[in-house]
Amino acid sequence: MCGIVAVTGYKKALPLLLNGLEKLEYRGYDSAGIAVIEPETKNIICNKAEGKLRNLINNLNDKNISGTVGIGHTRWATHGKPEVKNAHPHTDSSGNIAVVQNGIIENFQDLKNKLEIEGVIFNSDTDTEVIPHLIQRELNTLSKLKLENNGSTLLVAVRNVISDLEGSYALAVLWSGAPTSLVVARRQAPLIIGLGEGEFMCASDTPAIANFTNIILPLEDEEIALLTPLGIEIYDSNNERQYRNPVSLKVSEQIIDKMNFKHFMLKEIYDQPGTAKNWLENYLIKNSENGQYQINYSFDTKFFESIERIDIIACGTSKHAAMVGSFLLEQFSGIPTNVFYASEFRYSPPPLLPNTLTIGVTQSGETADTIAAIDMEIKRRSSSVDKTFKPNLIAITNRKESSIGRQVPNIIDICAGIEVGVAATKTFFAQLLSFYGLAIKFAQIKGSQSPDEIGKLITELIKLPPLLEDLLEKHNQSSEKLAHDFFNIKDVIFLGRGINYPIALEGALKLKEISYIHAAGYPAGEMKHGPIALLDKKVPVISIASPGEVFDKVISNAQEAKARDSYLIGIAPECNGTEIFDYLMKIPSSNEWVSPLLNIVPLQLLSYHIAAHRGLDVDQPRNLAKSVTVE
Numbered sequence: 001m002c003g004i005v006a007v008t009g010y011k012k013a014l015p016l017l018l019n020g021l022e023k024l025e026y027r028g029y030d031s032a033g034i035a036v037i038e039p040e041t042k043n044i045i046c047n048k049a050e051g052k053l054r055n056l057i058n059n060l061n062d063k064n065i066s067g068t069v070g071i072g073h074t075r076w077a078t079h080g081k082p083e084v085k086n087a088h089p090h091t092d093s094s095g096n097i098a099v100v101q102n103g104i105i106e107n108f109q110d111l112k113n114k115l116e117i118e119g120v121i122f123n124s125d126t127d128t129e130v131i132p133h134l135i136q137r138e139l140n141t142l143s144k145l146k147l148e149n150n151g152s153t154l155l156v157a158v159r160n161v162i163s164d165l166e167g168s169y170a171l172a173v174l175w176s177g178a179p180t181s182l183v184v185a186r187r188q189a190p191l192i193i194g195l196g197e198g199e200f201m202c203a204s205d206t207p208a209i210a211n212f213t214n215i216i217l218p219l220e221d222e223e224i225a226l227l228t229p230l231g232i233e234i235y236d237s238n239n240e241r242q243y244r245n246p247v248s249l250k251v252s253e254q255i256i257d258k259m260n261f262k263h264f265m266l267k268e269i270y271d272q273p274g275t276a277k278n279w280l281e282n283y284l285i286k287n288s289e290n291g292q293y294q295i296n297y298s299f300d301t302k303f304f305e306s307i308e309r310i311d312i313i314a315c316g317t318s319k320h321a322a323m324v325g326s327f328l329l330e331q332f333s334g335i336p337t338n339v340f341y342a343s344e345f346r347y348s349p350p351p352l353l354p355n356t357l358t359i360g361v362t363q364s365g366e367t368a369d370t371i372a373a374i375d376m377e378i379k380r381r382s383s384s385v386d387k388t389f390k391p392n393l394i395a396i397t398n399r400k401e402s403s404i405g406r407q408v409p410n411i412i413d414i415c416a417g418i419e420v421g422v423a424a425t426k427t428f429f430a431q432l433l434s435f436y437g438l439a440i441k442f443a444q445i446k447g448s449q450s451p452d453e454i455g456k457l458i459t460e461l462i463k464l465p466p467l468l469e470d471l472l473e474k475h476n477q478s479s480e481k482l483a484h485d486f487f488n489i490k491d492v493i494f495l496g497r498g499i500n501y502p503i504a505l506e507g508a509l510k511l512k513e514i515s516y517i518h519a520a521g522y523p524a525g526e527m528k529h530g531p532i533a534l535l536d537k538k539v540p541v542i543s544i545a546s547p548g549e550v551f552d553k554v555i556s557n558a559q560e561a562k563a564r565d566s567y568l569i570g571i572a573p574e575c576n577g578t579e580i581f582d583y584l585m586k587i588p589s590s591n592e593w594v595s596p597l598l599n600i601v602p603l604q605l606l607s608y609h610i611a612a613h614r615g616l617d618v619d620q621p622r623n624l625a626k627s628v629t630v631e
């Protein structure tokens with residue numbers, strides 16, 4: 001999390017920095033800050049504000065900042081509270097060096113202790129502040145070697161300093177001694193360089209620079225670069241100069257527009273019929289000879305034949321998508337599948353088993369725990385002599401240019417377009433679709449379902465876009481009304497079973513993260529083993545009851561809640577049994593396999609309207625960030 005942006009060139013830096021920070025605010029909004037080199041004096045002017053970017057913009061209103069070289073930061077607090085003193089940029093004691101950083105410096109305490117012994121006084125509680133102090137110390141050493149004050153010297157100093165840093169980071173450094181230069185570096189945190197007209201820039205993510213250029217150079221892991229108004233020099237960790245061709249940004253990577261919606265989240269919920277259409281167009285291909293559909297994943301799928309089991313690694317909402325995926329892969333495709341929290345997997349992985357496919361699921365492609373867990377899995381499998389243990393990997397992501405995109409050879413791009421709302425909606429939906437594709441592919445390869453059964457599932461998927469449009473039209477207003485009655489509740493229970501149990505978990509997560517109302521999801525059959533003690537008339541129960549294998553069971557579980565006076569909301573088609581619900585959010589009848597793709601929509605809408613009714617910042621809920629690049 002945290003977003004960084006930096007620029008050097010012949011144009012004023014501030015507009016680009018502020019525009020970039022606005023586009024990066026989804027990565028964190030505890031504080032924002034900028035540092036710009038003053039053209040006449042070459043001094044660094046630093047300005048920071050607690051809270052949202054608008055506070056920084058207010059601070060800067062009456063200031064004339066004309067410098068052309070600068071850095072900016074939007075923070076998601078890790079070390080130190082969200083206060084001005086902990087806001088970036090951080091400077092050294094002389095104020096001649098300024099640094100913005102995204103990541104965590106794990107050995108900062110050791111480094112800080114050593115610097116304090118040398119007499120350095122720290123002004124913040126952050127891990128980042130060690131960096132400018134270390135660079136200052138390094139520059140002092142280099143000046144004794146009679147190195148000139150220029151960008152190359154700053155590059156050497158930063159390179160020496162980062163070799164002592166442990167953890168992950170993306171950083172940008174300004175030095176008044178080289179007032180037109182910027183040094184940027186990354187390890188396991190994203191950073192892309194942009195080539196503009198008369199300026200070079202870099203940022204944590206493409207939208208931050210998309211208004212200024214559509215030509216980019218992604219920086220690879222462990223690389224460091226010197227940016228000046230005249231050009232860019234990139235070096236790898238062995239100090240070898242790197243040359244690579246710039247690439248163009250796709251239009252979809254540039255557009256961030258709320259259209260006429262009040263919030264990005266609502267727009268993104270409404271994007272879902274389009275997400276479904278896109279997926280069908282991109283990934284479903286009809287074989288003209290036999291009329292059968294194939295899933296068009298771009299990688300060679302030969303290795304699927306030898307796969308005997310699947311491990312899926314993910315966090316948060318992506319894990320809920322993985323749980324639906326696991327249900328499909330086991331129950332439809334017949335392959336034993338386990339889902340792991342990435343943060344657990346990396347420290348307590350299951351014993352190695354042969355012929356295993358590992359799937360990493362992350363919309364951002366940057367989630368630190370997921371990246372580290374996959375990395376660990378690649379290493380331990382690659383070091384095995386037995387070939388059946390070798391790593392087979394797939395990543396499901398919305399950002400194929402991200403860290404996971406570089407880490408894993410086989411990518412399923414969920415093609416959801418940029419999601420700005422911090423609460424994942426359309427990316428969850430697109431992750432689900434990707435798992436349907438995998439389940440179909442495995443079922444075809446393994447012969448676990450007849451072509452007829454596979455055809456039926458595909459037909460249901462093809463029907464999705466108009467059904468989703470219909471759902472949105474029906475439930476936007478009704479969930480707004482429901483939100484009016486429920487915006488003040490304290491606890492909500494979500495129940496689901498089978499393939500819809502993860503949807504209960506996701507419904508609960510959506511509600512709590514944007515409305516700050518306590519919510520918990522349970523497999524409906526588990527309620528009587530404890531959670532039922534929570535129920536009374538103040539605790540509504542939202543029950544997902546899709547006709548199929550467990551419909552009657554879910555209705556009985558809902559009955560048990562009703563007997564404890566809970567207000568019952570049903571997510572179900574209108575049919576026998578659903579009359580027990582006090583309020584029914586009607587879902588079109590469908591095959592049980594595809595029901596999660598429909599059931600999730602009213603739950604997203606309900607969470608959205610409750611949070612909006614409470615007057616909360618739906619797109620940027622407190623304490624959260626879109627891309628969790630710290631452990």
Ligand code: F6R
Nearest residue numbers: 316317318362363364367423424
């Ligand atoms: C919730 C949400 C988070 C993310 C989680 C993993 O709405 O968005 O729970 O799902 O932080 O993020 P990714 O998918 O980027 O790995």
